[in-house]
Amino acid sequence: MQLGTMAWRTLMRNKRRSVITAFSVGFGVLLSVTFTASGDYAYTNMINTSAVMGLGHLSVEHPDFRDTPTLDKRLVDAEAVQQRVLQISGVTGALVRIMGQAMFASGAKSVGGAFIAIDPAQETPAHNIFLRTLIEGQCFSAGEDRGVVVGAKMAEKLNLRLGKKLIFTMTDKNGELVSELGRVSGIFRTGDDSVDGGVVLLPLDLVRKALGYEPTAASLVAIFLEDHRAAKTIQGDLAQLWSRSKEITVLTWQESQADLAGLIAVDQLFNYLLQFLVGLVIAAGIMNTLLMSVMERQREFGIMMALGMMPGQVVRLVLLESCWLGILGLALGVVITTPWFLYMTRIGLDFSGQIGTDYSAGGVLIDPVMKFRLYRESAMWIAWAVFFLTIVAAIFPAFKAGRMTPVENLKQG
Amino acid sequence: MNNTPLVQLENVSRIYQQGKLQVAAVTDFSLEVQCGEFSVLCGPSGSGKTTILNLIGALDEPSQGRVLLEGRDLAQLGRSDLARLRRDRIGFVFQSYNLNPVLTACENAEFVLALQNIPHAQRRQRVMAVLAEVGMAELAERRPDELSGGQQQRVAIARAIVSRPAIVLADEPTANVDSATAAAILELMERLNHEQGVTFLFSTHDQRVMDRAHRLIHLRDGRLERDEVRG
Ligand SMILES: Nc1ncnc2c1ncn2[C@@H]1O[C@H](COP(=O)(O)OP(=O)(O)OP(=O)(O)O)[C@@H](O)[C@H]1O
Ligand SMILES: [Mg+2]
Numbered sequence: 001m002q003l004g005t006m007a008w009r010t011l012m013r014n015k016r017r018s019v020i021t022a023f024s025v026g027f028g029v030l031l032s033v034t035f036t037a038s039g040d041y042a043y044t045n046m047i048n049t050s051a052v053m054g055l056g057h058l059s060v061e062h063p064d065f066r067d068t069p070t071l072d073k074r075l076v077d078a079e080a081v082q083q084r085v086l087q088i089s090g091v092t093g094a095l096v097r098i099m100g101q102a103m104f105a106s107g108a109k110s111v112g113g114a115f116i117a118i119d120p121a122q123e124t125p126a127h128n129i130f131l132r133t134l135i136e137g138q139c140f141s142a143g144e145d146r147g148v149v150v151g152a153k154m155a156e157k158l159n160l161r162l163g164k165k166l167i168f169t170m171t172d173k174n175g176e177l178v179s180e181l182g183r184v185s186g187i188f189r190t191g192d193d194s195v196d197g198g199v200v201l202l203p204l205d206l207v208r209k210a211l212g213y214e215p216t217a218a219s220l221v222a223i224f225l226e227d228h229r230a231a232k233t234i235q236g237d238l239a240q241l242w243s244r245s246k247e248i249t250v251l252t253w254q255e256s257q258a259d260l261a262g263l264i265a266v267d268q269l270f271n272y273l274l275q276f277l278v279g280l281v282i283a284a285g286i287m288n289t290l291l292m293s294v295m296e297r298q299r300e301f302g303i304m305m306a307l308g309m310m311p312g313q314v315v316r317l318v319l320l321e322s323c324w325l326g327i328l329g330l331a332l333g334v335v336i337t338t339p340w341f342l343y344m345t346r347i348g349l350d351f352s353g354q355i356g357t358d359y360s361a362g363g364v365l366i367d368p369v370m371k372f373r374l375y376r377e378s379a380m381w382i383a384w385a386v387f388f389l390t391i392v393a394a395i396f397p398a399f400k401a402g403r404m405t406p407v408e409n410l411k412q413g
Numbered sequence: 414m415n416n417t418p419l420v421q422l423e424n425v426s427r428i429y430q431q432g433k434l435q436v437a438a439v440t441d442f443s444l445e446v447q448c449g450e451f452s453v454l455c456g457p458s459g460s461g462k463t464t465i466l467n468l469i470g471a472l473d474e475p476s477q478g479r480v481l482l483e484g485r486d487l488a489q490l491g492r493s494d495l496a497r498l499r500r501d502r503i504g505f506v507f508q509s510y511n512l513n514p515v516l517t518a519c520e521n522a523e524f525v526l527a528l529q530n531i532p533h534a535q536r537r538q539r540v541m542a543v544l545a546e547v548g549m550a551e552l553a554e555r556r557p558d559e560l561s562g563g564q565q566q567r568v569a570i571a572r573a574i575v576s577r578p579a580i581v582l583a584d585e586p587t588a589n590v591d592s593a594t595a596a597a598i599l600e601l602m603e604r605l606n607h608e609q610g611v612t613f614l615f616s617t618h619d620q621r622v623m624d625r626a627h628r629l630i631h632l633r634d635g636r637l638e639r640d641e642v643r644g
Contacts, residue, residue, distance in 0.1 A: 013515055
């Protein structure tokens with residue numbers, strides 16, 4: 001007769017009570033998966049969206065560029081950096097870009113904004129949200145040295161159409177103002193007004209010449225990863241690679257997009273807190289069930305202890321009962337969560353009616369469709385939390401059972 | 414162990430604290446039990462029978478005096494030593510609800526052997542032999558709620574003797590069964606005493622049980638009234 005079997009049979013003695021308690025655990029799993037998986041999905045989405053808006057998951061820059069982004073700070077040999085980065089596994093793309101501020105003017109009107117100078121031969125819609133959201137025209141081609149792509153809002157403000165002239169003025173590497181002329185080859189609309197009214201894509205070679213940059217120089221190399229969670233590790237590897245160079249630094253998306261990282265951290269904290277509270281309520285339920293069961297069985301414990309069972313074995317028996325309850329709860333949780341989870345990973349809930357399609361937070365457009373995605377470590381985390389809570393909930397009842405003397409117990413019943 | 418009595422109680426008192434009231438359940442009680450005895454503690458309700466059995470069984474501690482089992486003072490032993498002593502040297506049969514309801518008759522009977530970590534196959538073999546001895550081999554796979562009161566007591570007796578303890582303590586083992594069953598249970602214990610030399614000490618206030626005892630220890634108000642040894 002093993003204690004584990006005995007614990008299971010004891011649990012099944014009051015089937016209804018045990019199953020109800022296990023269901024509360026299962027319901028906790030459902031809630032926990034809902035919170036965690038919607039978070040995992042939304043955060044991944046936000047991080048990846050933010051990455052394709054210019055800086056990637058990691059960006060290699062001049063160390064001072066982040067704090068004072070003037071155009072004299074640059075990577076002199078950005079192409080070499082790019083080639084090196086592309087050899088690292090987990091990297092899906094590395095793009096040489098120049099990013100900065102400029103004045104854009106057409107005819108009588110002018111507006112300030114940001115430019116991203118790109119090499120059209122290398123850029124793809126996968127790594128560039130603006131190429132993905134073109135509504136008119138197309139990206140300038142490699143030979144087209146004066147093409148520009150503007151946002152729909154800016155096109156409206158400056159009265160631009162395809163083929164129209166756009167003059168942009170920026171400060172070169174020596175601090176001198178320089179102006180260049182471009183022609184609109186495409187218009188994009190991301191849905192975020194501030195982006196659509198303030199971002200312009202320019203040809204890399206043209207901007208290099210205008211700023212007086214070396215032929216391989218750029219302000220950054222944007223790195224894209226298969227999985228954004230690898231950012232910290234790859235940052236470490238790269239930092240080591242260039243540890244001797246004072247001109248190169250590597251930033252993760254958390255560092256270059258502190259607003260977004262903060263937003264996610266706060267949201268995650270609330271998420272955890274909520275789950276913790278749900279867990280507490282469920283643990284209280286488990287404790288109540290076990291305590292009732294222990295109190296009902298005082299005479300049984302008394303007899304087992306009279307027969308020579310050690311207090312430690314009594315404690316173990318009750319802990320095992322709780323383990324079974326946790327396992328049963330987890331199993332029920334998987335059963336009730338799976339259909340919901342599958343629905344949410346495949347179809348999801350569309351909130352575009354409530355929040356619209358142009359809702360943004362932390363400078364990033366939010367997908368109005370709520371979907372699930374559960375990282376393996378999140379799933380493991382939930383399973384461990386369930387296990388941990390059931391054990392914690394059992395400690396008091398178990399010691400209550402083990403602490404009593406056999407005579408006290410024999411008196412009962 | 415030659416001349417050492419199996420059980421020795423030396424001027425034992427047990428006083429219960431009930432709120433501000435002190436209840437003397439046993440007062441200045443001395444007793445010796447030898448190996449192979451078939452003895453009965455008798456007396457009216459409240460005379461201290463259960464209290465004395467609990468003291469001998471290392472389930473309770475005296476307020477005064479000493480309790481020795483095979484010459485060892487129980488007061489010198491810690492909690493787990495006492496548990497080990499009960500497991501290895503003492504068999505218990507209680508009045509009712511003796512068996513664990515989630516275990517079969519067989520599993521109940523082998524409970525003590527399992528606590529002793531005896532391998533499964535050996536355990537089964539010994540338990541089935543003893544269950545046959547008490548006439549319960551056929552019903553070995555039944556749960557307690559599928560057994561009559563008398564059958565449950567037989568299983569409890571099997572559980573008490575299977576580990577070959579020095580003494581079996583039985584608190585009113587026949588109180589909850591009809592007289593025919595009581596007679597059968599008594600006969601079983603007598604036979605085990607006679608054939609296997611198991612020492613029995615039990616309590617009762619049933620005259621028919623007392624008639625079969627070899628020694629009658631009469632109690633009144635927690636004191637020894639009369640110690641009567643029969644042929
Ligand atoms: N835990 C306790 N607290 C207070 N008093 C107790 C306690 N246990 C027993 N007593 C008292 O001690 C006395 C002896 O009790 P005990 O149970 O030993 O008697 P008994 O001979 O076994 O009686 P019965 O035949 O009814 O089982 C009784 O007066 C009883 O009320
Ligand atoms: Mg009694």
